[in-house]
Amino acid sequence: MDxxxxxxxxxxxELAEQIAREKIRPVRAELDQQDEFPREILGVLxxxxxxxxxxxxxxxxxxxxxxxxxxAVEQLATACIGVATSFAASGLGAYPILLHGNxxxxxxxxxxxxxGKRLAAFGLTESGAGSDVSGIKTTxxxxxxxxxxxxxxxxITSGGEAEIYSVLTITDRAKGPxxxxxxxxxxxxxxxxxxxxxxxxxxxxxxxxELIFQDCRIPRERLIGREGLGFIIAMKTFDKSRPGIGxxxxxxxxxxxxxxxxxxxxxxxxGKPIISFQAIQHKLADMAIxxxxxxxxxxxxxxxxxxxxxxxxxxxxxxxxxxxxVAMQVATEAVQVLGGYGxxxxxxxxxxxxxxxxxxxxxxxxxxxxxxxxxxxxxEYSRIKETFF
Amino acid sequence: xxxxxxxxxxxxxKNVRIDPDTHTLVRQGxxxxxxxxxxxxxxxxxxxxxxxxxxxxxxxxGPPQADEALREALSRGVDDAILLSDRAFAGxxxxxxxxxxxxxxxxxxxxxxxxxxxxxIDGDTAQVGPEMATLLDIPYATFVKKxxxxxxxxxxxxxxxxxxxxxxxxxxxxxxxxxxELGEPRLxxxxxxxxxxxxxxxVWGVNDLGLDPSAVGLAGSYTQVVRVFSPPxxxxxxxxxxxxxxxxxQLYHYLKEAKVPGI
Numbered sequence: 268m269d270x271x272x273x274x275x276x277x278x279x280x281e282l283a284e285q286i287a288r289e290k291i292r293p294v295r296a297e298l299d300q301q302d303e304f305p306r307e308i309l310g311v312l313x314x315x316x317x318x319x320x321x322x323x324x325x326x327x328x329x330x331x332x333x334x335x336x337x338x339a340v341e342q343l344a345t346a347c348i349g350v351a352t353s354f355a356a357s358g359l360g361a362y363p364i365l366l367h368g369n370x371x372x373x374x375x376x377x378x379x380x381x382x383g384k385r386l387a388a389f390g391l392t393e394s395g396a397g398s399d400v401s402g403i404k405t406t407x408x409x410x411x412x413x414x415x416x417x418x419x420x421x422x423i424t425s426g427g428e429a430e431i432y433s434v435l436t437i438t439d440r441a442k443g444p445x446x447x448x449x450x451x452x453x454x455x456x457x458x459x460x461x462x463x464x465x466x467x468x469x470x471x472x473x474x475x476x477e478l479i480f481q482d483c484r485i486p487r488e489r490l491i492g493r494e495g496l497g498f499i500i501a502m503k504t505f506d507k508s509r510p511g512i513g514x515x516x517x518x519x520x521x522x523x524x525x526x527x528x529x530x531x532x533x534x535x536x537x538g539k540p541i542i543s544f545q546a547i548q549h550k551l552a553d554m555a556i557x558x559x560x561x562x563x564x565x566x567x568x569x570x571x572x573x574x575x576x577x578x579x580x581x582x583x584x585x586x587x588x589x590x591x592x593v594a595m596q597v598a599t600e601a602v603q604v605l606g607g608y609g610x611x612x613x614x615x616x617x618x619x620x621x622x623x624x625x626x627x628x629x630x631x632x633x634x635x636x637x638x639x640x641x642x643x644x645x646x647e648y649s650r651i652k653e654t655f656f
Numbered sequence: 657x658x659x660x661x662x663x664x665x666x667x668x669x670k671n672v673r674i675d676p677d678t679h680t681l682v683r684q685g686x687x688x689x690x691x692x693x694x695x696x697x698x699x700x701x702x703x704x705x706x707x708x709x710x711x712x713x714x715x716x717x718g719p720p721q722a723d724e725a726l727r728e729a730l731s732r733g734v735d736d737a738i739l740l741s742d743r744a745f746a747g748x749x750x751x752x753x754x755x756x757x758x759x760x761x762x763x764x765x766x767x768x769x770x771x772x773x774x775x776x777i778d779g780d781t782a783q784v785g786p787e788m789a790t791l792l793d794i795p796y797a798t799f800v801k802k803x804x805x806x807x808x809x810x811x812x813x814x815x816x817x818x819x820x821x822x823x824x825x826x827x828x829x830x831x832x833x834x835x836x837e838l839g840e841p842r843l844x845x846x847x848x849x850x851x852x853x854x855x856x857x858x859v860w861g862v863n864d865l866g867l868d869p870s871a872v873g874l875a876g877s878y879t880q881v882v883r884v885f886s887p888p889x890x891x892x893x894x895x896x897x898x899x900x901x902x903x904x905x906q907l908y909h910y911l912k913e914a915k916v917p918g919i
Contacts, residue, residue: 316846
């Protein structure tokens with residue numbers, strides 16, 4: 268289907284597709300089996316200018332927006348969302364700086380993130396705080412020209428691999444949600460170390476570690492925005508990043524469907540290719556319906572989100588939920604179409620099914636997304652005085 | 657330093673068919689690609705540019721649509737591209753092609769190094785590089801897997817031959833043809849891709865190159881293709897089995913029976 272993309276947007280798609288086909292597809296199984304971080308592929312992505320798609324040209328980026336980033340992420344995800352997550356996570360780490368950093372911070376960090384020279388990461392989740400962000404315990408205490416951080420962040424994507432971390436802390440517990448603040452922490456800062464690499468069901472090419480802060484002293488210039496803005500920055504960052512998670516879902520689902528259709532055309536049972544049976548046709552048809560609907564949503568919503576709309580949080584949540592649920596359903600059905608072969612590691616769909624599950628969990632579980640949508644609906648309709656009855 | 661890279665647009669080997677009557681390649685409807693070996697030459701030039709800085713001009717001779725091959729090279733980071741295209745160039749054999757490309761390199765004027773792929777995957781002659789060097793009267797090295805700079809005027813090249821490796825010192829200007837061991841070609845970047853899309857590519861014809869039309873194209877070609885045919889199938893083959901000693905005995909027996917001289 269033609270989404271009337273610009274010449275430049277088509278080029279982004281084409282380039283990301285080429286990287287997915289030539290560089291990621293041939294090694295995805297090995298990266299998965301070896302739990303290997305895809306340094307080399309990230310180097311190719313850096314050289315291809317894709318890390319800076321959403322960063323303004325004045326900070327070394329390509330000056331695009333959410334849609335441009337989603338187009339690249341989707342294509343990479345057709346091959347491996349472990350790799351695509353490692354790529355996209357740098358954007359998640361960069362957004363707090365991009366949205367609320369001062370010019371010095373932007374000058375200092377964004378050009379390296381845009382060129383892919385340094386990876387960024389986002390540190391929010393803790394053992395006692397994920398869905399309930401207000402439960403975070405990591406503290407930052409002002410000490411003259413410095414802040415001192417203490418606490419542990421858990422399950423941080425690209426933890427240990429990234430160089431630049433946007434970290435949410437509590438600066439004033441008494442103020443509740445208005446007492447949280449974001450800081451930029453660099454790998455190598457005193458008192459900043461990493462926990463062991465987590466073993467995961469899927470996206471094994473993505474590295475997940477703890478961030479451990481033990482009297483970690485950082486200059487006060489690392490505060491993003493001002494004290495107390497932490498939660499607002501986190502929510503605004505998610506508004507920008509969640510369509511990208513949807514794009515990961517669209518890509519994964521497309522990749523799984525491609526394999527399912529090709530297999531169904533080649534595999535013969537009862538003397539015919541299995542695609543000639545309606546049971547299989549209907550499965551494939553449902554995949555196509557869901558994938559196209561999810562893609563149409565992401566492309567339309569990403570364009571809309573680039574206009575900074577007032578209902579960004581609701582739309583971002585919709586963008587996260589629908590395509591990621593689609594990805595899980597399509598990957599599961601793709602395994603079913605391939606039958607026993609699909610369950611074996613010789614075909615890529617078992618990995619896709621394992622990988623897809625994280626999409627419904629990370630960056631705000633799909634249940635939390637539905638909460639957001641429900642709450643936003645309640646607010647939206649409370650403003651409407653007329654009746655629909 | 658100015659590096660000229662000569663490339664060729666060829667049919668994608670994954671999709672070619674041979675016409676059963678004429679035994680020639682069916683080019684209609686087949687996607688064109690840059691000759692894979694030429695992409696190694698582009699990569700070789702870009703490696704030198706990364707290390708030492710250089711201006712890279714990519715050249716191709718072909719029909720107007722061959723500019724796609726040039727844009728492909730531009731999208732990987734080459735600076736300039738020139739298309740050599742003229743009706744008079746049609747039907748060129750390797751000599752006429754070399755004549756045309758060499759005159760373009762001469763017209764560029766300040767070229768220090770000419771890079772080519774070892775051969776094209778359609779013609780497979782491996783002649784154009786050496787012929788160009790001969791016409792330009794510069795030294796050349798073929799089947800090169802590594803290029804290093806010794807100083808501003810000298811290169812060290814490592815050639816892969818059937819007997820082993822040879823390391824040569826070459827003065828510049830010179831011409832080098834490269835093999836795939838040189839290193840995988842890098843992928844395009846978005847910035848270069850966007851520049852490539854918009855680039856105005858100059859087209860040089862017979863007059864621009866100051867060439868006599870009778871020296872190029874079909875008229876300037878010494879090779880005349882009289883007939884293209886598939887070689888006849890070889891006779892029956894025998895696979896020898898057993899220990900090495902037994903196989904040697906059998907081989908001796910067969911050779912003797914076939915009255916091979918000296919047996």
